[in-house]
Amino acid sequence: MNEREHEMRRDELSAYLLGVLDPGEVAGLEQHLAGCEECRTELEWLRPAAQLLPETVQRVEPPKELRTRIMDEVSAGAASKRSGVRLGWRRMPVLRPLAGVAVVALLAAAVAGYAISDNGGSGGGDATTVAFGHAPGVTAKLVRDENTGTLRLANVHQLPPSKVLQAWVRRGKRIESAQTLFVPNRDGTATAVLDDMHDVNAVMVTTEPSGGSDYPTSDPIVSMAVPQ
Amino acid sequence: MKVRREKAERLADEELMPLIGEKDAAAFEVFYDRHGGAAYSLAYRIVGERAAAEDVTQEAFVSIWRSGARYDRARGSVRSWMLGIVRNRAIDLLRSRSSRAPKLGFDDEAVLEQRPADEFTDTEALRRETAREVRGALDELPGEQSKVIELAYFGGFSQSEIATMVGVPLGTVKGRMRLGLEKIRGRLAEGLA
Numbered sequence: 001m002n003e004r005e006h007e008m009r010r011d012e013l014s015a016y017l018l019g020v021l022d023p024g025e026v027a028g029l030e031q032h033l034a035g036c037e038e039c040r041t042e043l044e045w046l047r048p049a050a051q052l053l054p055e056t057v058q059r060v061e062p063p064k065e066l067r068t069r070i071m072d073e074v075s076a077g078a079a080s081k082r083s084g085v086r087l088g089w090r091r092m093p094v095l096r097p098l099a100g101v102a103v104v105a106l107l108a109a110a111v112a113g114y115a116i117s118d119n120g121g122s123g124g125g126d127a128t129t130v131a132f133g134h135a136p137g138v139t140a141k142l143v144r145d146e147n148t149g150t151l152r153l154a155n156v157h158q159l160p161p162s163k164v165l166q167a168w169v170r171r172g173k174r175i176e177s178a179q180t181l182f183v184p185n186r187d188g189t190a191t192a193v194l195d196d197m198h199d200v201n202a203v204m205v206t207t208e209p210s211g212g213s214d215y216p217t218s219d220p221i222v223s224m225a226v227p228q
Numbered sequence: 229m230k231v232r233r234e235k236a237e238r239l240a241d242e243e244l245m246p247l248i249g250e251k252d253a254a255a256f257e258v259f260y261d262r263h264g265g266a267a268y269s270l271a272y273r274i275v276g277e278r279a280a281a282e283d284v285t286q287e288a289f290v291s292i293w294r295s296g297a298r299y300d301r302a303r304g305s306v307r308s309w310m311l312g313i314v315r316n317r318a319i320d321l322l323r324s325r326s327s328r329a330p331k332l333g334f335d336d337e338a339v340l341e342q343r344p345a346d347e348f349t350d351t352e353a354l355r356r357e358t359a360r361e362v363r364g365a366l367d368e369l370p371g372e373q374s375k376v377i378e379l380a381y382f383g384g385f386s387q388s389e390i391a392t393m394v395g396v397p398l399g400t401v402k403g404r405m406r407l408g409l410e411k412i413r414g415r416l417a418e419g420l421a
Contacts, residue, residue, distance in 0.1 A: 010406075011399075011402040011403065011406055012402070013406070014377075014402075014405040014406045014408070014409040014410075015380065015387055015402065015405055017409065018377065018380040018381045018405070018409075019312075019315070019316070019319075019380075019381070019384075020380045020381075020384065020385065020386050020387060021386075021387075022386065045413060046409055046410065046413050047304070048413065048416060049362070049409050049410075049412040049413035049416060050381070050409060051304055051305075051308040051311075051312075052358060052359065052362045052416070053362065053366075053377070053381050053382075054266065054270045054273075054311040054314075054315060055266070055311075055358065055359035055362060056359055056362050056363040056366055057269050057270055057272075057273040057382075058269065058273075059265060059266075059269050060265075060268060060269045060272045060281075061265060061268075062264055062265060062267075062268035062281075062282070062285060063278075063282065066264070066268065066282050066285060066286060067260060067261075067264060069282075069286060070260060070264075070285075070286050070289050070290060071253070071256075071257060071260070073286070073290050073293075074253055074256055074289075074290065074293050075253060162312075162316040162319070162320075164298075166295070177294060177295065179294075179295060180298070181295050181298040182298075209291075209313070209316050209317055209320060210309075210312055210313045210316050211288060211291040211292050211295060211313035211316075211317075212291050212294065212295030212298070213291060214290065214291065214294055
């Protein structure tokens, strides 16, 4: 191991734990960590210091109305989940369904970063433009088993600690969270289990803040049509 | 609901997570009551405005609910995981604004005191004791070290941005950040010994 690189990476451990490295730096450091036990040990030793920083802030009592609002939204969310309320993101790119096979090999090659042409309904149509983006190489495979599915991605870039992958499904014109958050492995693979594939026409994955989002906030890194 | 709430109150955070994943509102209510104060305090510390802190807290908790509480034990305690979500959303909000002004101290007279002592649990008492240790360690750091840590964690600034703001080379920022965190960790180890 290059001693100079080792020292450089070791200097990045604190910034990594404080969540201020950019994605490229995170990827480089995690690659180094995979082969450096000394740095892994130091990282785990330092981790509590960073994790306890939020506990040092002076306590400010939240307004009672905030609790009420959150619980109201939670209740409404549970209700909308039951009734299938539409989310704000009305359309996603629809790719031509493949033949009805159990294993759908994906088109995701170079789909990373593609743009969605959606004029918010002003055009009155469902036309979608797919443009190939700047992060080629992502591939995906969906294996269906009755009403569940296993989505396997490959060649996914590493994410900063503040980000996760989130899976979404389209049923008709509705986009819904698949209730699945996941992160890439060190080798660039990532796997998500989709618990309910009933009536799903398409699956996609976006990068979202930790904890996930209520609706997609970034362009999909992969999208695939699901044969019925 | 009352029975379910009482049952949920007896569960550890890690035991609440699967229930929240199954959309158990009583479990989620207990989860919020345990950690909502810390979440809001952290959000307020970062964004410096009550309304924005409320938005960040609400978004974070609702995202946990809607995403099925996908908590990974490997990433630390439930509370650390949740506070990480709050921190990231607060930083995202700061970054979305055209100009960022990190809030580095507490001079807001509206800041309230901690909850009444009769609401303390053993866990909360231990947590507060540990927080005092970390806060003490942070206070004891040389100013240049605590500043870079606060700018990074509570301001979300990159090391390069901090170097520019503070007017020192990037390597110096990295060194201060590392030394500072090591000292906090050392103090924590002493305190827990």
